[in-house]
Amino acid sequence: MGARVEPVAEAAMSDKRDRARRAQQKVVRDRAAREARRRAVPAHVRRRRRLLRWSWLPALGLLGFAVSLLTLGPGYREARAAYDAGDEWDAVDLFDSLDGRTFVEGWKGAFNAGTARYRAGLYSTAIRDLDEALETVPDEHRCDVQTNRALALQAHEQETREEAEVQLAYVEELAAALDAQAAGEPYDAELLEPPYEGADEPTVADELGFAGYLLRMAADDAALAAEALADPACTPPPSQGGGGQDDQQDHGGGGQDDQQDQGGQGEDPPPTPQQQAEQRMQELLDLAADVERLAQAAEDGTLEGSPTPGAGGQEAPDPAQAEAQRQQALAERNQQAGGGGGGQPAPSGGDGTGTAPGGGDGTGSGGGGSARNW
Numbered sequence: 001m002g003a004r005v006e007p008v009a010e011a012a013m014s015d016k017r018d019r020a021r022r023a024q025q026k027v028v029r030d031r032a033a034r035e036a037r038r039r040a041v042p043a044h045v046r047r048r049r050r051l052l053r054w055s056w057l058p059a060l061g062l063l064g065f066a067v068s069l070l071t072l073g074p075g076y077r078e079a080r081a082a083y084d085a086g087d088e089w090d091a092v093d094l095f096d097s098l099d100g101r102t103f104v105e106g107w108k109g110a111f112n113a114g115t116a117r118y119r120a121g122l123y124s125t126a127i128r129d130l131d132e133a134l135e136t137v138p139d140e141h142r143c144d145v146q147t148n149r150a151l152a153l154q155a156h157e158q159e160t161r162e163e164a165e166v167q168l169a170y171v172e173e174l175a176a177a178l179d180a181q182a183a184g185e186p187y188d189a190e191l192l193e194p195p196y197e198g199a200d201e202p203t204v205a206d207e208l209g210f211a212g213y214l215l216r217m218a219a220d221d222a223a224l225a226a227e228a229l230a231d232p233a234c235t236p237p238p239s240q241g242g243g244g245q246d247d248q249q250d251h252g253g254g255g256q257d258d259q260q261d262q263g264g265q266g267e268d269p270p271p272t273p274q275q276q277a278e279q280r281m282q283e284l285l286d287l288a289a290d291v292e293r294l295a296q297a298a299e300d301g302t303l304e305g306s307p308t309p310g311a312g313g314q315e316a317p318d319p320a321q322a323e324a325q326r327q328q329a330l331a332e333r334n335q336q337a338g339g340g341g342g343g344q345p346a347p348s349g350g351d352g353t354g355t356a357p358g359g360g361d362g363t364g365s366g367g368g369g370s371a372r373n374w
Contacts, residue, residue: 076098076112078094079091079094079095079098079112079116082094083095083115083116083119088116088119088120088121089120091116091119091120092113092116092117092120092122095109095112095113095116096113098112106136107132107133107134107135107136107137107138107141107145108133110129110130110132110133111129111130111133111137111144111145111148113129114126114127114128114129114130114132114133114148114149114152115130115148117129117152118130118148118151118152118155121155123152123155123156123159124156126152127149127152127153127156130145130148130149130152131149133145134146134149139233142231142233142234143231143233143234146228146229146231146233146234147228147234149228150225150228150229150273150277153221153222153224153225153228154221154222154225154277156221157218157221157222157225157280157284158218160214160217160218160221161214161215161218161284163214164211164214164215164218167207167210167211167214168208168211168291168308168309170191170207171204171207171208171211171307172306172307172308173188173191174191174192174202174204174207175204175306175307176306177189177191177192178192178204203298204295204298204303204307205295205296205298205299206295208291208292208294208295208298208307209292209295211291212288212289212291212292212295215284215285215287215288215291216284216285216288218284219280219281219284219285219288222277222278222280222281222284223277223278223281225277226274226275226277226278226281229272229273229274229277230274287309290309291309294307294309
């Protein structure tokens with residue numbers, strides 16, 4: 001029985017090897033036939049076929065781009081309609097959905113989203129979007145972005161400053177509660193509770209330090225706003241001084257009436273928005289330094305009285321006296337600049353005959369080529 005099984009097994013194995021060999025031979029023959037057919041085709045035809053096989057990828061990309069452009073117009077109109085109707089939150093969502101699809105002018109998506117966020121009161125994210133738009137905006141639209149960016153920075157500055165004022169008011173209440181607790185008098189116990197579970201009890205030094213931090217944040221916003229307002233893209237070209245008699249008369253050329261009209265009887269011109277932002281920045285920095293000084297005194301245990309910024313400092317001068325001193329200094333400066341002729345103070349921009357850009361236009365913008373800012 002065993003002798004009859006063995007030949008059967010060997011026959012099966014031999015048949016299996018034969019089938020495998022035939023299959024392998026068929027693969028080789030098919031491959032050789034394909035290679036022969038490929039070589040029979042001219043080279044330029046083979047290249048054309050390869051190009052046709054791979055052309056579906058760019059075609060698919062172009063199709064997606066076309067679909068995006070077709071849907072971009074209606075989407076923008078819907079977002080703009082929501083913005084014009086005062087639906088700021090809907091406008092923010094709609095502009096966000098369009099931000100990543102503006103392939104041609106990519107800055108517009110971030111610009112529109114940032115402007116909508118500014119109107120909705122989301123100043124931090126509005127600044128983020130407008131910063132992104134500023135990176136790729138062309139020069140002819142740079143002033144648009146910088147203008148909205150300055151508005152968002154100034155709004156965020158005001159918001160942060162109000163937070164600092166609230167924090168300082170809380171510090172005064174906290175200090176009063178701690179004094180009452182030490183004296184055994186009634187006080188509001190909630191003021192002395194930790195802000196959250198596991199936190200330390202509030203101290204005057206720590207809370208003053210946080211108020212100083214907020215004031216410095218507001219000062220940074222004011223500095224960035226001043227920088228945005230001073231962007232050359234938003235600065236008008238300087239006037240060209242000199243020229244004939246008519247030009248001198250038009251640009252503040254030495255006449256008594258013109259001096260009175262443009263010089264405003266010796267008064268300084270109103271500060272520009274950039275100068276106002278720089279002034280606010282300096283005020284915030286001074287206030288932050290004062291608050292930080294109080295925080296250090298509270299930490300050292302040398303703080304006396306209420307922790308009010310500016311308390312115990314130099315007394316503010318009388319407004320009338322300060323104005324009189326300023327007018328006197330201005331008159332002396334104008335007399336020196338105008339050579340003392342006729343007793344009339346010359347405009348702060350010079351005598352109206354300057355030849356350098358920005359010189360002598362009678363608007364107080366400075367002589368000798370100094371730049372003017374809005």
